Amino acid sequence: xxxxxxxxxxxxxxxxxxxxxxxxxxxxxxxxxxxxxxxxxxxxxxxxxxxxxxxxxxxxxxxxxxxxxxxxxxxxxxxxxxxxxxxxxxxxxxxxxxxxxxxxxxxxxxxxxxxxxxxxxxxxxxxxxxxxxxxxxxxxxxxxxxxxxxxxxxxxxxxxxxxxxxxxxxxxxxxxxxxxxxxxxxxxxxxxxxxxxxxxxxxxxxxxxxxxxxxxxxxxxxxxxxxxxxxxxxxxxxxxxxxxxxxxxxxxxxxxxxxxxxxxxxxxxxxxxxxxxxxxxxxxxxxxxxxxxxxxxxxxxxxxxxxxxxxxxxxxxxxxxxxxxxxxxxxxxxxxxxxxxxxxxxxxxxxxxxxxxxxxxxxxxxxxxxxxxxxxxxxxxxxxxxxxxxxxxxxxxxxxxxxxxxxxxxxxxxxxxxxxxxxxxxxxxxxxxxxxxxxxxxxxxxxxxxxxxxxxxxxxxxxxxxxxxxxxxxxxxx
Ligand SMILES: Cc1cc2nc3c(=O)[nH]c(=O)nc-3n(C[C@H](O)[C@H](O)[C@H](O)COP(=O)(O)OP(=O)(O)OC[C@H]3O[C@@H](n4cnc5c(N)ncnc54)[C@H](O)[C@@H]3O)c2cc1C
Numbered sequence: 063x064x065x066x067x068x069x070x071x072x073x074x075x076x077x078x079x080x081x082x083x084x085x086x087x088x089x090x091x092x093x094x095x096x097x098x099x100x101x102x103x104x105x106x107x108x109x110x111x112x113x114x115x116x117x118x119x120x121x122x123x124x125x126x127x128x129x130x131x132x133x134x135x136x137x138x139x140x141x142x143x144x145x146x147x148x149x150x151x152x153x154x155x156x157x158x159x160x161x162x163x164x165x166x167x168x169x170x171x172x173x174x175x176x177x178x179x180x181x182x183x184x185x186x187x188x189x190x191x192x193x194x195x196x197x198x199x200x201x202x203x204x205x206x207x208x209x210x211x212x213x214x215x216x217x218x219x220x221x222x223x224x225x226x227x228x229x230x231x232x233x234x235x236x237x238x239x240x241x242x243x244x245x246x247x248x249x250x251x252x253x254x255x256x257x258x259x260x261x262x263x264x265x266x267x268x269x270x271x272x273x274x275x276x277x278x279x280x281x282x283x284x285x286x287x288x289x290x291x292x293x294x295x296x297x298x299x300x301x302x303x304x305x306x307x308x309x310x311x312x313x314x315x316x317x318x319x320x321x322x323x324x325x326x327x328x329x330x331x332x333x334x335x336x337x338x339x340x341x342x343x344x345x346x347x348x349x350x351x352x353x354x355x356x357x358x359x360x361x362x363x364x365x366x367x368x369x370x371x372x373x374x375x376x377x378x379x380x381x382x383x384x385x386x387x388x389x390x391x392x393x394x395x396x397x398x399x400x401x402x403x404x405x406x407x408x409x410x411x412x413x414x415x416x417x418x419x420x421x422x423x424x425x426x427x428x429x430x431x432x433x434x435x436x437x438x439x440x441x442x443x444x445x446x447x448x449x450x451x452x453x454x455x456x457x458x459x460x461x462x463x464x465x466x467x468x469x470x471x472x473x474x475x476x477x478x479x480x481x482x483x484x485x486x487x488x489x490x491x492x493x494x495x496x497x498x499x500x501x502x503x504x505x506x507x508x509x510x511x512x513x514x515x516x517x518x519x520x521x522x523x524x525x526x527x528x529x530x531x532x533x534x535x536x537x538x539x540x
Contacts, residue, residue, distance in 0.1 A: 071107060074123050080112035080156045093153065094145055096134070097198065100384035100458060101142030105132065105151045112156040114262045117173075117230045121260065124150040125232075125518065132521045133256050136176050136200015140387045140449075140487040143521040144203070152260055154202065162187055167268040168225065173261050175201045181371045190271035190367060192220045195308065195418075196379050197372035205264055206255045207484035207523070208436050210445060212306045212336045212370065213271065215424035221252035221434050222425065223267045229259040232518040240265075250509040253435035253498075255483055256522040257506070258513045272367030276337035276344035280357040281315055284329040287404035293355035294333045295395040298421050299442065304339035305347045311417040312407035316377055320361040327413060330358065336370060378414065379451070384458040386450040388469040388488075389481025393443050395419075399475040406468035411460040412452035417468070420445040435506055437483045437497040437523070446472070447485040483523040494523045 075082045083093045084107055093108045106129060109120035124131045130149030137144055137155070145151055154174030160183035161170045167189060171180055178197035184190050192213040194204050201220075209220025217223060226240035229247065237259075239248035250258050282290035291311065298307045310332040317326040333351065337344030341364065348362060365373075392399055403417065410416075423442035431440050438445070448468050450461030473479060480497030483489070495503045503525070510517075511527040 070123065070127055074107070074109065074119065077119055078109060078111070078116050080110040080116050083108040083110070094151070095382070096137035096139075096142060096145055097379075097381055097383075098140060098142050098385045099382040099453070100386070100455070101145060103142070103145045103147045105146050106148050107150040108153050109150060110153045110156045111174075114228065114230060114236060116156075117152060117154075117260050117262055118234050118236065120150065120152045121230055121232065121518075122234050124152075130521070131518055133260050133519065135174055135202030136198065136204075138196075138199040139203050140385055140485070141489070146521060154260070154262070157262060160184070162189065162268070164189065169266045169268055171201050171264045171266065173202050173263055177201060177204070178368075178372060178375075181368050184268055185271075185273055185366075185368050187268075188270055188273060189268035191223045191266040191268050192217045193371065195371070195374060197375045198379075198381060201264060202261055203256065204484060206251060206253075206261065208253050208438070208482065209484075210420050210422065210426075210482070212308075214420070214422060214426050215303065215306050216338060217269055218425040218429055219434075219436065220266070221436065222429050223269075224252055224264060225267055226265040227251050227261045228263045229261050231259045232514045232516060246509050247513055250435050250506055250513075253437055253502075254506050254509075254525060257510055257519055257525045259519065271338065274364050275367050275370060276339075276341055277361075277363055277365045277370060278335040278337075278344065278348045279361045280333045280335075280348070280351060281313075281321075281325075281359050282331050282355065283358045284312075284331070284407060286355070286358075287331060287407060288400060289355050290331045290333075291395065291400045291403060292397070293351060294331075295400065297333070297351045297354070299423065301335070302337075302339065302343060302347055303424055304337060304343060306336045306338070307421050308334045309419040309421075310334065311403050311419060312410060313416045314413040315359075318361075320359075320363075322359055325359060328358070329407070329413065331407070383414070384452055384455065386458060386462045386465055386487050387485055388448050388465050389485035390446050390448075390469060390472055390476045391438050391443050391478075391481060392446060392472070392476055393441065395444060396475060399472060402468065402471045402475070406448075406464070406471065409467075410450075410464045412450065412454070412457040414451040415449060415461045415464065416451070417446060417448050420447075432501065435498070435502055437480065437494075437502075439477075439499075445482045445485065447482070448472075486523065489523040491524070491526060494525070497523070
């Protein structure tokens with residue numbers, strides 16, 4: 063850090079209402095750590111914003127000082143792009159308020175809120191909006207990339223329920239983006255990631271959910287791979303519309319009380335179902351799957367929606383674990399794709415590495431292709447996240463290769479090389495372009511040129527402003 067920045071930091075501290083951390087400060091190391099423990103970067107300055115004015119101040123300060131900007135919402139990105147080496151982190155973790163108006167069924171959510179904050183505040187009124195499946199994930203990063211979870215089939219993505227966003231732009235202006243104000247920006251924020259500015263609050267439409275829902279876990283041993291995955295493949299699209307699914311390929315059985323002790327940590331495949339209707343409907347949804355391929359064990363229970371949303375927090379995805387991931391969309395789980403998954407399941411090193419497969423259909427598929435900037439099509443499909451997860455750096459390194467090799471083997475079965483931006487630890491121009499497709503990408507690039515022509519916000523699945531675009535070889539856009 064230069065002397066100029068050092069002096070400037072005191073001036074920054076004097077005008078920020080939130081704290082500012084620099085190397086040597088007592089809380090600097092905790093302030094720079096994020097969910098992915100494999101990321102070890104040392105920003106020059108961390109500005110923990112508490113107000114929108116703090117964000118304006120931090121954006122201006124970084125640009126005057128020539129500091130790269132990273133924007134941190136929940137700090138949950140696989141990529142670790144929300145923390146930079148040198149540079150300034152705009153840390154929104156001081157802005158986690160969630161204000162719910164039960165009459166209008168709206169929630170205004172701070173740019174640093176976590177899903178658990180959102181769920182707790184909305185469920186106090188029996189309401190919810192689509193989020194992800196891990197409570198300590200940030201609402202901001204998740205929403206800006208799309209946002210998929212248990213409610214996707216019923217309510218669409220998080221962005222399909224976004225009414226408005228308050229944004230601080232690269233030039234320090236504050237704008238409200240919604241259908242009537244900055245509509246192009248509002249479109250771009252619904253899938254285009256953190257490219258366009260710092261979102262200081264989101265306004266969501268809410269829906270009645272829970273407070274209790276119905277959960278089922280069916281777990282098959284690793285030796286039943288083909289039968290289990292084909293059974294799940296046949297069952298998932300035909301599930302009642304009130305039932306959501308998540309397929310966990312190559313998962314380890316949890317050491318939970320409901321798992322017979324001899325199966326604790328056993329490798330296998332899990333189908334998780336959540337019923338938002340009656341208990342009877344749920345039982346009926348599970349019965350044919352169990353009959354088609356009897357599981358090693360199963361667990362069926364009513365569960366509070368808020369507990370469902372935090373079910374994996376400490377077991378599968380504890381804060382500070384090391385991780386790497388790659389993503390793909392598959393139109394179907396063909397026999398050939400299942401062969402790849404079954405083989406891949408036997409090759410990993412860390413018991414925690416696995417492949418969650420999200421089903422995208424129902425309300426998700428009722429949204430028009432160009433209605434939002436979501437990086438992917440709106441046809442019924444699967445979003446696959448191939449994840450290396452381990453506390454051990456050597457096991458992570460081994461499984462990083464495993465992720466890449468499974469991705470390479472699955473790629474011929476996918477329509478494009480694109481994958482859900484939020485499940486991709488690494489991004490490059492061609493992958494990002496393949497994810498959005500040319501029409502959406504070109505529109506995003508025009509909006510980027512209008513709102514952030516200097517690419518100030520580039521630590522993301524970057525949309526290159528039109529004038530900075532590299533030449534595109536035709537083979538790279540598929
Ligand atoms: C264990 C785990 C489980 C997950 N589960 C799901 C899931 O079920 N469904 C799903 O859809 N996704 C899921 N994800 C992916 C998740 O959506 C992304 O990792 C997302 O980026 C996390 O957002 P964040 O704010 O916590 O991340 P951060 O690391 O804080 O930010 C990631 C990026 O988002 C941008 N950003 C963050 N905040 C802002 C802001 N306020 N304004 C502008 N830009 C901002 C920045 O570009 C930043 O680099 C999961 C990820 C993990 C690691």
